[in-house]
Amino acid sequence: MKLNINTKIGGVFLIFLLEVLSLFFVYDVFNKEHEYYVDELREEMLELKLINQLQAALGQISGKEGLKKQHFEVLSTKVESLIGVLDLWRFNAAQEAEAFKKTKEDYFKFKDAASKMPVILSLTENNYAGQLIEDVGKFYSAAERQASKINAGQDKVKNKINKVMAIGILFNIALIFCAIVYFRLTISRPLINLKSAAFEVGKGNFDKKVNIKLNDEIGELGAVFNKMTEGLKVAQAQLIMAEKMELVSKLARGVAHEVKNPLAVIMQGADYLSACSFAKDEVCSLAINGITEAAKKADTTINGLLEFASTRKLDIKLLDINSIIENSLLLVKYQLEKSNITVNTELKKDAPNILADKNKIEQVFLNFLANAIESMPDGGQLKIRTYTEERTGVIDDPHYKKEANLKFMEQLEVAEIEDTGYGLPEDVIHKIFTPFFSTKGDEGGASLGLWIVRNIVEMHNAKMKIENNKDSKGKKVTLIFKVEGYK
Amino acid sequence: MLKKKILVVDDQELFTRLVKLNLEASGEYEVRTENKGVNALGAAKEFRPDIILLDILMPDMSGSEVLKQVKADPFTRSIPVVFVTALVKKENLLSPGGTIDGQPFIAKPARTKEMIECIEKYSKKRPSL
Numbered sequence: 001m002k003l004n005i006n007t008k009i010g011g012v013f014l015i016f017l018l019e020v021l022s023l024f025f026v027y028d029v030f031n032k033e034h035e036y037y038v039d040e041l042r043e044e045m046l047e048l049k050l051i052n053q054l055q056a057a058l059g060q061i062s063g064k065e066g067l068k069k070q071h072f073e074v075l076s077t078k079v080e081s082l083i084g085v086l087d088l089w090r091f092n093a094a095q096e097a098e099a100f101k102k103t104k105e106d107y108f109k110f111k112d113a114a115s116k117m118p119v120i121l122s123l124t125e126n127n128y129a130g131q132l133i134e135d136v137g138k139f140y141s142a143a144e145r146q147a148s149k150i151n152a153g154q155d156k157v158k159n160k161i162n163k164v165m166a167i168g169i170l171f172n173i174a175l176i177f178c179a180i181v182y183f184r185l186t187i188s189r190p191l192i193n194l195k196s197a198a199f200e201v202g203k204g205n206f207d208k209k210v211n212i213k214l215n216d217e218i219g220e221l222g223a224v225f226n227k228m229t230e231g232l233k234v235a236q237a238q239l240i241m242a243e244k245m246e247l248v249s250k251l252a253r254g255v256a257h258e259v260k261n262p263l264a265v266i267m268q269g270a271d272y273l274s275a276c277s278f279a280k281d282e283v284c285s286l287a288i289n290g291i292t293e294a295a296k297k298a299d300t301t302i303n304g305l306l307e308f309a310s311t312r313k314l315d316i317k318l319l320d321i322n323s324i325i326e327n328s329l330l331l332v333k334y335q336l337e338k339s340n341i342t343v344n345t346e347l348k349k350d351a352p353n354i355l356a357d358k359n360k361i362e363q364v365f366l367n368f369l370a371n372a373i374e375s376m377p378d379g380g381q382l383k384i385r386t387y388t389e390e391r392t393g394v395i396d397d398p399h400y401k402k403e404a405n406l407k408f409m410e411q412l413e414v415a416e417i418e419d420t421g422y423g424l425p426e427d428v429i430h431k432i433f434t435p436f437f438s439t440k441g442d443e444g445g446a447s448l449g450l451w452i453v454r455n456i457v458e459m460h461n462a463k464m465k466i467e468n469n470k471d472s473k474g475k476k477v478t479l480i481f482k483v484e485g486y487k
Numbered sequence: 488m489l490k491k492k493i494l495v496v497d498d499q500e501l502f503t504r505l506v507k508l509n510l511e512a513s514g515e516y517e518v519r520t521e522n523k524g525v526n527a528l529g530a531a532k533e534f535r536p537d538i539i540l541l542d543i544l545m546p547d548m549s550g551s552e553v554l555k556q557v558k559a560d561p562f563t564r565s566i567p568v569v570f571v572t573a574l575v576k577k578e579n580l581l582s583p584g585g586t587i588d589g590q591p592f593i594a595k596p597a598r599t600k601e602m603i604e605c606i607e608k609y610s611k612k613r614p615s616l
Contacts, residue, residue, distance in 0.1 A: 253574075257544060260573030261499055264595035268505035271599040275512050292598075299596055 004216045008186065012179050019168075019175065026164050034157045190218045194225060206233035245455075249309035256302045256309075263302075266295045308452050314357040314459055321354055321361075321386055321413055321481065322347040328365040329384070332373060340379030341372075347386045354413050354481040360456045367453045368417050368477045375421025380474070383418040388483070411483040420474040424466065432466065490517040491610055494534055496527045496553065497542035497571065506540070509599040516606070524548030528556045531563045538610035540602070543572040543587070551588055567609045569593060571602075 190212045200208040206229050212222030270291045278284050329336075329343065336343060372382055389412045424432065433454040457464045463480040493516050497503045503520035510516045521530045524545040531539060539557065543550035550570055557563045570592035586592065593605050 257573045260595045261502070264571075264573065264597065265499060265502045265505065267596035267598060268502060268509055271509050272505050272512075275509070295596055 005187065005218065008182075008216070012182075015175065019172065023168050026168070027161075030157060030161045030164065034161075037153045037157060186214060186216070187218065190214065190222065194218075194222065197225065197229075201229050201232065206230075206236060252305040252309040256306050259298065259302050263295045263299055266291060270295065304449075304452070308455065314360065316355050316357055318353040319356050319358055319361070320351065321356075321415060322351060324356075324358065324361050325365055325384055325386065325415065328362050328369055331366060332369045335370075335373050336382070339373055339376060341376055341382050342380075344381060344383045346384070348388060351386055351388055351413060352411065352483045354483060356460055356481070357456075361460070364453050364456050364479070365415075365417075367449050371450075372417060372419035372421060372475075372477075375419055375423070375474070380420035382420075383416070385416045385418075387414050388412065389414055413481040413483055415479045415481075416476060417479075418469070418474065418476040423468040423473055423475045426468065429466065429468070490515060491538070491606065492516070492534060492536040493518045493606060493610075494521065494527070494531055494536035494539045495519070495571075496521045496524065496530075496539065496545075496550070498522055498524075498545040498547075499542075506599075506602070510602065510606075513603065515603075524550070524553050527553045528560060528563065531557055531566060532560070535562075536566060538606055539566055539568045540571045540593070540606075541568055543570055543574050554588060554590065565611070567611060569605055569609055571595060571597070 190210070193210050193212065197208045197210045208229060209226050210222045212219050214222070270288050273279055273291075274285070274288045279288055325345070325347065329345075369382075376382075391410050391412060433450050454464065457479065461482060463478075465478040465480075466475060467478075468475050493510060495503045495506050495518060497506075497520075500520075500522050503522060507518040507520050510518050519530060519534045519536070521527050525548050527539070527541070527548075541550045541553055545553075550572070554568055557566060557568060568590050570587050570590055572587070572592060573595040591605065591609055593602060
């Protein structure tokens with residue numbers, strides 16, 4: 001599953017948010033429970049206070065001998081004044097108000113009873129008054145028990161809250177620790193690895209790779225970094241190679257001059273000797289011809305080197321590959337007809353232009369065409385085909401998981417030259433681009449042609465493939481150019 | 488018929504000597520050799536050749552410099568100059584009939600036959616007597 005850094009950070013914040021919300025919820029639940037107990041307690045305490053006052057009032061009445069009608073009237077007044085006190089109370093919560101409403105109702109009943117008492121008293125004397133005091137006393141002790149029970153309940157709630165808070169804090173610490181470890185593993189450690197790898201690369205160690213197996217931007221950064229170091233390595237190698245080749249080119253030009261001058265003397269000397277009388281002698285003639293031929297061969301080799309030296313600079317322009325092929329075919333038209341070779345072209349119309357040096361790419365095609373013609377001395381078929389190809393893929397990095405979205409797309413211009421000639425011996429096919437390698441033995445030229453071709457192709461960042469045809473005889477040369485600027 | 492006069496300028500003495508021998512062996516040419524670039528203009532003025540075969544890379548004065556002097560002097564301006572050089576670039580080799588500094592050239596090492604063809608092609612046509 002792909003989790004990008006924003007998702008990770010968002011996820012962690014979401015967890016924190018949920019945790020805070022759950023703490024609020026727990027706090028709210030316990031707070032409500034606590035408030036309930038507090039309300040209960042307050043209610044009971046108020047009742048106790050009122051009962052206490054009632055008890056005092058009854059005490060005053062009972063203390064007097066012979067309860068009279070007036071005494072109950074006094075009681076009724078006192079209860080009424082207590083109801084008045086209740087009316088003045090401010091309530092913090094609905095439950096509190098509800099509880100007091102109930103108490104008020106009870107007192108009204110009590111007042112009602114007190115007001116009825118003179119009538120009852122007149123009938124039953126004051127026996128009930130004593131009973132009433134006794135009942136109030138019982139009620140008082142019951143209320144006291146209730147109060148202590150409420151107190152214990154409140155303590156329980158406090159303990160619960162403390163426990164929940166402690167668990168919450170521990171959970172928080174664990175979560176923060178996990179977040180630290182998680183971010184360390186997925187962000188800071190890979191970044192430190194990248195930093196040290198970048199430092200190593202900066203010192204010139206292009207073999208340094210980072211190993212980040214993450215499906216996020218940092219993983220992608222790691223893969224891109226590895227790709228970049230590969231690119232840097234190639235670029236550096238190319239730069240070193242270019243410098244070397246520049247040196248070789250200079251050397252070649254110098255050597256060419258130094259060798260060609262003595263060759264000129266040798267050639268003139270041979271010409272002079274061939275005009276001398278002893279040149280009529282067969283052995284002398286053979287020797288003089290040998291000198292001339294050897295000088296010519298040395299000159300051809302030097303020319304090959306010079307040609308190679310001059311391939312190091314490109315005159316790059318946007319070119320139509322088909323017109324280069326057509327032009328090259330025109331140049332070898334005579335040889336093709338002479339060798340009785342039929343040409344079959346299948347050139348893609350409106351092919352995108354490639355960035356190339358016209359002369360050098362023409363040289364490449366001429367070289368392959370000449371090779372094809374040479375391989376078909378008794379006639380044959382030459383098939384030339386161009387086509388474009390789109391290639392997509394993912395960055396090929398073993399350190400990187402491939403399912404991630406790190407794709408590239410490029411367009412390629414492909415040219416194929418296929419002949420029905422001799423083909424190449426399988427044991428030498430890998431050697432044909434080596435300088436001075438020739439399948440023609442001493443009869444051949446300087447054997448630098450394919451070496452130069454390879455250099456030209458490499459300088460164009462193009463690819464080249466030569467293979468023997470499997471089903472029929474002959475060989476196929478494939479040239480693959482990248483179309484620049486293709487997105 | 489008068490022999491064609493050829494001035495060969497090259498710092499390699501052996502080369503100029505052999506060229507002189509080979510060309511003069513045909514009986515058609517009168518060859519004068521010069522091994523120093525700085526003396527080339529004087530020799531041309533004095534010898535008044537029909538063609539100058541000129542090396543490019545010489546230690547005292549380059550062939551290009553000699554060419555400039557020859558073309559600047561009203562007495563020698565009309566003399567055709569052909570470079571004979573080992574400093575041939577690939578582009579020149581690929582296009583026969585190409586030029587160096589606007590002049591035709593013969594690439595070293597060249598056979599006497601090639602030299603004669605070139606001389607015949609580029610030298611001043613002498614009015615037949």
